[in-house]
Amino acid sequence: MTAHGHRLLLLLCCLCADWTRGTAHSGLGQLLPPTNITFGMNGIFCLFWTWTPTAKTTNCSLKYKTEILTSPSHTSPGGRDKHPYYTLFLDTRIDLNKNLTLKVYTECDNTTSAPKNFISPLATGNPGTMVRNMSCVWHYKEYVNCTWRPGEIASPSVNYTLHYWLDKEHICLPVENKKPTPFYDLLDDGNLCQNYTYHSGIPVGCQFKLEEDFNHFYCLLAVVTDRTQNSKPYLYFISVNNIAKLKPPVIKKIERTPSNSLLVSWNVSNTPKDSEYQLQVNNEIYLVSSDSKEVPNALPDVTYTAKVRVRLPQHAVDLPDPQNENFLWSEWSEEGTLVAIEGGKTAFTVLLLLVSFVIIVAVVLLLINMRRLRILLCPQIPDPSKGISSDFQQWLKYGKSVYNEPKKEEVCVVSLLETSPSSQVENAKTTSIPVL
Structure with a gap:
């Protein structure tokens, strides 16, 4: 094949490749x-x-x-x-x-x-007939209590029922060749709640037993609907740990320590490991991760009351942030009280007065000795004008004139009495004598 033939064949291959790519992209x-x-x-x-x-x-x-x-x-x-x-x-x-x-x-x-x-929609129906504000609480690992409000346009004679399911596998079954099941076909497979509470003849809550361990991480699906299915079902899905409410702790001891602190301890036998506690002492609140708390600077003349509550640790719940900061606390425990020490206020007052007296005495002594202390620390420099005459050159030449100013004479009057032997007549003569 000639060189021209080779070039023609190469061009034809390139065109075929471009056509193939174009077809694929198309x-x-x-x-x-x-x-x-x-x-x-x-x-x-x-x-x-x-x-x-x-x-x-x-x-x-x-x-x-x-x-x-x-x-x-x-x-x-x-x-x-x-x-x-x-x-x-x-x-x-x-x-x-x-x-x-x-x-x-x-x-x-x-x-x-x-x-x-x-x-x-997962379940069909008029949204106005669906219950509102539904919530559930798992109390003390014993029972779940769910409450709700009737739908906005619910019938005055509506008769709500609650079905519930529990699951701890968190997986879906193999699909194989089956078809999706309509939601309503599964509704009767759940557990039917029996213990209802009523308001104006309408069920507004129900309670059922749930005695499981927190470590199982059960999921709860509760569905509230009308027995006649005239109301759209309301679906409540949550991890049961997220709605767990523990029993309140019991305060065992509240006492003063030798270091003037307040020690509060409580019973944790009924709470899971690593639970979180909240301690309130008078008006102060402390977050605690153990079964005791030492509060410093406890005054002897003050009566202290303490109470504590508990909730599950955050690693045991499955709430998205920031809701994981708001999951349920238990009720507050019964208050523990530590009364003030008798005479504690008097002793504190005496101590305060003694300290005040010592401070006042120290201040007075300091003020009294202030002048002497100032002279010792900062002696006064003499005024040269009092030792040097106005004519400084004359003073340097002759020095300071020193003379004694004449003393002023004082004159005292002295009376001299002379007596004549013959007449015994007293003649007085007065003479002035200078007295220096």
């Missing part, structure tokens, strides 16, 4: 999402949906990406699988009482189709 660009999504349950704790796979247009292995919308801006962890179905254990971030948005994508190598959205 097929990938037409990758379509699945169709015919069917939604339901795989057991009471697992959402389950299936779809019809898209037509295969390329030689790559098709996979499917699935998501469920938990809020307008977040999706739950989804999955990728070659199977045309997906099952997901219930997620506390998903509001089961609102419409659920499912998304399914088709993937081929690095190409993903547009999502196929499917929006559906």
Whole structure:
């Protein structure tokens, strides 16, 4: 073959390769999402949906990406699988009482189709008939008490019932070839609560036994609906540890220590390991991780009252932040009291007066000796003008004039009395004598 023939053959191969790539990209660009999504349950704790796979247009292995919308801006962890179905254990971030948005994508190598959205309620019905403000508390590892308010447009004669299920496996059963089960078909498989409380003839709460260990991490699904199914079911899903309320501790001892501290201790035999405690002494609150607390600077003349409560440790609950700071405390324990010491106030007052007296005496002594202390520390410099005459040159030449100023004479009057022997007549003569 000539060189021209080789070049022609090479050009033809390049054109074939470009045409092949173009055909493949054209097929990938037409990758379509699945169709015919069917939604339901795989057991009471697992959402389950299936779809019809898209037509295969390329030689790559098709996979499917699935998501469920938990809020307008977040999706739950989804999955990728070659199977045309997906099952997901219930997620506390998903509001089961609102419409659920499912998304399914088709993937081929690095190409993903547009999502196929499917929006559906888990249970149908008028939302106005659904109960409101439902909450449950697990008391003392003994029983669960659930309460709610009737629906906004519920019938005055509505007769609510509560079904509940417990699960500790947190897994979904194999799907195999089964179809999603409608929610209402599973409703009668649960445990029916029997102990209801009523308000104006309408059930507004129910209580059932639950005696399990905290380490099992059970999930609870409770459904409240009308016996006639005229009310839309309300679904309450939660980890039971998140609603656990422990028995309050019992204060064993409250006493003063030799170091003037207050020692408070309590009984922890009925609480799980690593539980968290909150101690209140008068108006001060302390977080404690043990069974005692020493409060410093306890005054003898003050009466102290203490009480304590407890909750599960944070590693035992499954609440998203920041809710994990707000899970349930027990009730406060009975108060323990430590009365003031008799005479303690008098002794404290005497001590205070003694200290005050010592301070006052020290201040007075300091003030008295201040002048002498100032002279010793900072002696006064003499005034030169008092020892030097105004004529400094004259003073340097002759020195300071020293003379004695004449003393002023004082004159005293002395009377001299002379007596004549003959006449015994007294004649007085006065003479002035200078006295120096």
